[in-house]
Amino acid sequence: MSQARILVVEDDDGLREALLDTLLLGGYECREADSGERALVQLSRQPFDMVISDIQMGGMDGLTLLQTIRQQFPQTPVLLMTAYANIDGAVRAMREGAIDYLSKPFSPEVLLNQVSRYVPAQRVEKRAVVYGDARSAELFQLAARVARSDATVMISGPSGSGKEVLARYIHDQSSRAEQPFVAINCAAIPENMLEATLFGYEKGAYTGAVQGCPGKFEQAQGGTLLLDEITEMDLALQAKLLRVLQEREVERLGSRKTIALDVRVIATSNRDLKRAVQDGLFREDLYYRLNVFPLRWGALCERPGDILPLARHLLALHAAQAALPLPRFTAHAEERLLDYGWPGNVRELANVVQRALILCDGECIAEADLILEDEEPGCEEDDEGRTPGLERLGNELKQQEHQIILDTLQLCQGSRKAVAERLGISPRTLRYKLAKMREAGIDMPA
Numbered sequence: 001m002s003q004a005r006i007l008v009v010e011d012d013d014g015l016r017e018a019l020l021d022t023l024l025l026g027g028y029e030c031r032e033a034d035s036g037e038r039a040l041v042q043l044s045r046q047p048f049d050m051v052i053s054d055i056q057m058g059g060m061d062g063l064t065l066l067q068t069i070r071q072q073f074p075q076t077p078v079l080l081m082t083a084y085a086n087i088d089g090a091v092r093a094m095r096e097g098a099i100d101y102l103s104k105p106f107s108p109e110v111l112l113n114q115v116s117r118y119v120p121a122q123r124v125e126k127r128a129v130v131y132g133d134a135r136s137a138e139l140f141q142l143a144a145r146v147a148r149s150d151a152t153v154m155i156s157g158p159s160g161s162g163k164e165v166l167a168r169y170i171h172d173q174s175s176r177a178e179q180p181f182v183a184i185n186c187a188a189i190p191e192n193m194l195e196a197t198l199f200g201y202e203k204g205a206y207t208g209a210v211q212g213c214p215g216k217f218e219q220a221q222g223g224t225l226l227l228d229e230i231t232e233m234d235l236a237l238q239a240k241l242l243r244v245l246q247e248r249e250v251e252r253l254g255s256r257k258t259i260a261l262d263v264r265v266i267a268t269s270n271r272d273l274k275r276a277v278q279d280g281l282f283r284e285d286l287y288y289r290l291n292v293f294p295l296r297w298g299a300l301c302e303r304p305g306d307i308l309p310l311a312r313h314l315l316a317l318h319a320a321q322a323a324l325p326l327p328r329f330t331a332h333a334e335e336r337l338l339d340y341g342w343p344g345n346v347r348e349l350a351n352v353v354q355r356a357l358i359l360c361d362g363e364c365i366a367e368a369d370l371i372l373e374d375e376e377p378g379c380e381e382d383d384e385g386r387t388p389g390l391e392r393l394g395n396e397l398k399q400q401e402h403q404i405i406l407d408t409l410q411l412c413q414g415s416r417k418a419v420a421e422r423l424g425i426s427p428r429t430l431r432y433k434l435a436k437m438r439e440a441g442i443d444m445p446a
Contacts, residue, residue, distance in 0.1 A: 004049035004119040005029045009039040009065065010081070011057045017416070019052065021435040022108040028115070036060030036068075043073055049119050055082045055093065063093055070097045077118055081106075099211065113189065117197060117213065129169050130313040133305030139295065140169060146293050147173035152245070154290045155268045157297035160347030163268040164228060166297050171224040176264055179223030184216045187232035195237055196253050199244070205254025217250045217261055224264045230290070231269040231276050235283065242286045265290070300342040300349065307337055310346060314353045315365070322429045327360050332367040340372055348373070358401065358433070402437055405430075409445050 006023055010016040011034050023030050031048070033039035037060050039051065051069060055062035066078050080093050080101045093101065099118050102111065129140060146153060147170045155163045164183060171181045189197055196205070200215030216225060227233075233241070244250050245265065249258045267290045269276075276282040300307065311329065319326045329337070333356075342348055356369040405419070412418035420430040438444060 004115075005031065005047070006115065006119075007031050007033060007039060007042055007048045007051045009033045009036060009051060009053035009057070009062070011035060011054065013414075015054075017431075017434070018438075019111070020431060021438050022111055023115070024431065024435050025439055026108075026112045026115070036062070036065035039065060040068060040072075043069065043076070048076055050115065051076055051078045052115075053078060053080055055080055063096065066093055066096055066098055079114060079118065099213075113193070129165060130309050131303070131306045132309040133303035135298065135303050136306055139166070139297065143170050143295060144173045146170060146295070148175075149293075150174075150264050152264070152290050152292040153266045154273070154292075154294045155266065155297055156273060156294065157268070157270065158299050158345055159270045160345035161297050161299055162346045163297050164226065166295065167224075167226045167266045167268065170266060171264075174224070174264065176223045180220050181224050181226070182216050182220035183226040183228055185228045187229040191234055191237075194233065195240065198237075198241070199250050200252040202252050202254035205252070209254070212252070215250065215252065217244065217263055218259060220263045222262055224266060227265065227267040229269060230267040231271045231273065231282050235281075238283045238286050242283065242289060245286075245289050300345045304338060307342070307349070308334055310349060311337055311353055314350050315357065318350075318354050318357050322357065322432045324357065324429060325362060327357070327363055327365050329365045330367065333365050333370055336367045336370050336372075344373070355398075358398070358436075401433075402442060405433060405437070406442075406445065414445060 006028050008016060008019050008023070008030060009032075010019060013034070016032055016034065020030050020032055031042055031046075033042055036053070036057060039053065042048075043051070051065075053062045053065055060068075062080055062082075066080065069076055069078055077099045078097070080098045081104060082101055083104050100114060102114060131137060131140065143166060153167075153170060155166055157163050167183075168181060171177060184197065186194060196209075196213075196215070198215050198217060200213055200218055201209050202212045203209060227241075244261070247258075248261050250261055251258055271281075273282065273287055273291065277284050277287050300310075308329075311334075315329070316326055337349075337352075344351070352370055352372060355371050356365045359369040359371070360366070405423070408419045408422055412422060416427060416430055416434075420427045423430070425433075434444065
């Protein structure tokens with residue numbers, strides 16, 4: 001998920017918290033301001049990849065804030081929010097330079113989709129890959145050799161196995177490493193929006209297109225474009241994608257102008273590609289165009305040497321994100337991690353580690369803190385050591401923590417700052433926990 005930094009400007013405390021929660025869960029780094037004046041102070045201190053602002057606010061309103069940002073920080077895109085009755089104001093704002101607007105009320109999915117379409121492509125820092133299994137070492141050695149060419153790469157593997165990590169590694173090892181790495185999940189974007197998201201569009205291309213927007217291919221110019229879960233793409237759009245790959249040029253929707261492309265394409269899928277072709281779900285010509293160099297990233301249970309290095313790495317990431325001290329796994333906890341089959345692969349491991357961080361005593365993660373799903377192992381039958389009682393215990397502990405937070409919110413009349421101080425945690429940690437509670441469907445007090 002992108003780590004773009006977003007500034008949310010909203011004078012309604014409840015709505016601002018909800019926006020921050022949604023963006024945090026979407027993988028974005030966020031800052032907040034309850035007025036236009038305070039937003040400008042934040043902008044003067046650090047750069048932002050996007051500003052999301054309400055139009056109607058006390059003091060400096062969103063339109064005045066937009067005009068000031070256009071003058072002082074012209075490279076910073078602004079996304080405005082408005083009530084349905086004030087659409088005319090939003091349209092005027094777009095003439096002033098806002099990239100788009102959101103009409104209240106809107107769903108979290110709509111917010112995340114809008115942000116992902118307009119946030120600039122991020123330049124990815126080279127990072128060390130985390131593995132410990134000999135099979136993974138061989139795969140990364142092969143990937144490093146593949147990276148030296150511009151060959152299209154097709155990465156297959158089960159959901160949650162970390163295919164994007166391998167794609168990013170290829171980008172980092174290539175001559176394009178200093179250029180953008182742009183990823184798009186073909187399964188996550190509505191079918192009627194995927195074409196516009198990929199190829200871009202001009203003003204008036206369709207209802208609601210009040211301003212032109214570059215597509216993902218243009219955003220990845222000079223770098224790498226990852227087409228994640230490409231087998232979920234509609235057959236008609238597959239034909240258009242094939243033409244773009246063959247001609248190495250793209251036309252925005254609503255335009256006749258062709259734009260030459262210099263983009264390396266990496267695709268991923270959790271399906272058997274040959275079977276998808278046989279079943280008529282994937283074009284054979286596109287299969288051969290993408291499958292120049294195939295790589296397979298196996299399930300986590302096929303590379304057990306990766307489990308503990310990944311678990312420790314994920315633990316450090318989550319602890320840093322939540323501003324918590326870094327605990328360690330006990331020997332019994334590590335044995336439990338190695339014994340489990342991981343049907344959900346690395347994605348499941350990340351969830352288990354995140355839950356354990358919440359439940360642990362702060363110094364050590366014990367076996368009882370590891371809440372594992374009651375599912376069959378991913379690779380082989382192994383029912384030994386499964387203790388359903390641990391899951392019940394973990395659920396009870398989570399419920400107690402949630403109730404303590406809710407009670408404290410009531411006691412502090414909804415003040416997040418006061419709640420964090422009373423519970424002895426940082427505001428960032430509290431926001432993280434509240435986001436998880438909201439995601440679980442727990443109602444927050446007003």
